[in-house]
Amino acid sequence: MLRGRKVVLGVGGSVAAYKSAALARELVRRGCAVRTMLTAAAQHFVTPALFAALTGEAAATALFPVRQGDATPPPTDHVAWAAWAEAAVIAPATADLLGRMAGGLADDLLTTWLLAFPGPVVAAPAMNRHMWSHPAVQRNVARLRADGVRVLQPGFGALAAGEGEGWGRLPDAADVVSALEDVFAAGPPRPRPELPPPCPPLLRERAVVVTAGPTREPIDPVRFISNPSSGRMGYAFAEAARDMGGRVLLVSGPVALPPPAGVDVVSVTTALQMRDAVLAAAPTADLVVFAAAVADSRPAEPSATKLKKGQALEGTLSLVRNPDISAEVGAMGGRRVLVGFAAEAGAGVEEAERKLRAKGLQLVAFNDVREAGAGFGAETNRVVLVDRDGGREEIGPASKRAVAERILARAATLLP
Ligand SMILES: Cc1cc2nc3c(=O)[nH]c(=O)nc-3n(C[C@H](O)[C@H](O)[C@H](O)COP(=O)(O)O)c2cc1C
Structure with missing residues (x-):
């Protein structure tokens, strides 16, 4: 041998x-x-x-x-x-x-x-x-x-x-x-994967803000409410926007992904921290992509000390609504392009159209997280991209990177 x-x-x-x-x-x-x-x-x-x-x-x-x-x-x-x-x-x-x-x-x-x-x-x-x-x-x-x-x-x-x-x-x-x-x-080594083709520099010198990952809403020092978002979709957006020439700020919840090179990263834990970071960056942004899975609500009064079994956990945990970050940025007005996600389990694409109008977004990517190969944790995604004129574009199933590139290319056409 x-x-x-x-x-x-x-x-x-x-x-x-x-x-x-x-x-x-x-x-x-x-x-x-x-x-x-x-x-x-x-x-x-x-x-x-x-x-x-x-x-x-x-x-x-x-x-x-x-x-x-x-x-x-x-x-x-x-x-x-x-x-x-x-x-x-x-x-x-x-x-x-x-x-x-x-x-x-x-x-x-x-x-x-x-x-x-x-x-x-x-x-x-x-x-x-x-x-x-x-x-x-x-x-x-x-x-x-x-x-x-x-x-x-x-x-x-x-x-x-x-x-x-x-x-x-x-x-x-x-x-x-x-x-x-x-x-x-094992025979000749597999050829190394080709690098993705260079993206067109559609976002050259544009300021892009991307949110990614879940948020964690503390119940006490050792417990929190969260969701299984891996952050992959948001990180794919950040990397694609960078490769398209953008100056990218990634506001990331807790994820297990390495920070992308050439991207500024602000790490946050809670929805309120994510909101502060996004509201600080949004006024000077040309494009904001809301890919994070922000918790809708948080415990009203997180305990400073570890709760004992049963204490305020079973039946009595009271929650308050978290701010809707994309709606707040939408309400700022201005000419920046806002892209949201509607990760739904059961609701139809009409829900994405409702979100688009209610929040003042330009594009909303609808995906059904119950589908295999779409949404949380998956390597791939399949979305329907909804725009203000009632247009619907099906994207994928494709790698999250390819989906991000396609959505960014659409968003770039809407930039002033
Ligand atoms: C006596 C002696 C034995 C060492 N044995 C080891 C070893 O078994 N494994 C190891 O990782 N480093 C060992 N080191 C430390 C390495 O020599 C050191 O980290 C060095 O920078 C390694 O350089 P290289 O990776 O370029 O060969 C040893 C150092 C000394 C002085």
């Missing part, structure tokens, strides 16, 4: 680096052509000469040429190495390397090469058990796995430096080899 395969072995600065020499040997024994890259930290533990001797190929350490007279090996052409290799194995993958890879950094030869290499990557972590269980490391591992990197589970057992037993040992060479075999058995 591995005979004739071209593999780059990246070695990080872990106390387990000596084991990667055995791994290099095993790969060569199985017929791989192996080229090794060592990080600067790795060279505190193992030498390029060791890997050169084991693989028959000079090991690479430098991205840039070094001063004349220096004994360091010549720089490596990372682009040529990327074209040569069929797979990468990072062993040991240090906490630091995992972080730099997850962040898309390219601050040394190995990470620069990894960004230039489009093929499959297997990473074999090794580190102290506290490092491995650190939320930052786990976040980076999850990110890398989502990006398609095969991050192996470290082994359990005795750890270096008297750390006792735990997860963190470099996976055995046999496990790394079998992961590499799986990679080759």
Whole structure:
């Protein structure tokens, strides 16, 4: 399976680096052509000469040429190495390397090469058990796995430096080899998804405000009223508006999504906080998209201390109406374009038309949240876009990003 395969072995600065020499040997024994890259930290533990001797190929350490007279090996052409290799194995993958890879950094030869290499990557972590269980490391591992990197589970057992037993040992060479075999058995890597085509710059220099996510209305310090909005639709609007040239402010309720690059984000929790943020930004906005699922009502008197079982929770919780943020912005008048959502469960599109008029909006996207592939949490959406002239346009089912682009393109035609 591995005979004739071209593999780059990246070695990080872990106390387990000596084991990667055995791994290099095993790969060569199985017929791989192996080229090794060592990080600067790795060279505190193992030498390029060791890997050169084991693989028959000079090991690479430098991205840039070094001063004349220096004994360091010549720089490596990372682009040529990327074209040569069929797979990468990072062993040991240090906490630091995992972080730099997850962040898309390219601050040394190995990470620069990894960004230039489009093929499959297997990473074999090794580190102290506290490092491995650190939320930052786990976040980076999850990110890398989502990006398609095969991050192996470290082994359990005795750890270096008297750390006792735990997860963190470099996976055995046999496990790394079998992961590499799986990679080759899976065939050529799937092509990376194409970037969405560039959007027309219909919102160039326009100030766009987008609301997203749910709001949380506290009952007491540990309980709240909310809804299952994921924020995906609003975030898709923010990213699409940014790519269409807009200056975007995203007012976001609590969601589990990363803040989009190039977008100003104001994080809020309650409907009242969302209202304050939107009313502050709306006067200078050209376009406001109300994609948040704002709670209609909130507990009248949230308790400052945790309520005991039964106390004011069962039967007696009294609610007051939250302000209608889109209606308030609609009542401001002005020439800004306002786009609302009518996420309904059962009501017809007439409800969207009623909202449009009652709130002074220009466009309302109606969707039935009971439909599969539409509304809360889904990756896709299907809406009917209702306008002031009684027009109805069906959009989707399509990705939330595509739906956002279409609605923004319509909104752009209404801008003064
Ligand atoms: C003796 C010693 C052992 C180390 N072992 C590990 C390790 O097993 N895993 C790890 O993630 N970092 C380890 N480190 C820390 C890394 O060497 C350090 O984070 C370094 O910046 C990693 O650089 P690199 O990722 O470019 O190889 C160790 C450091 C020392 C001094």
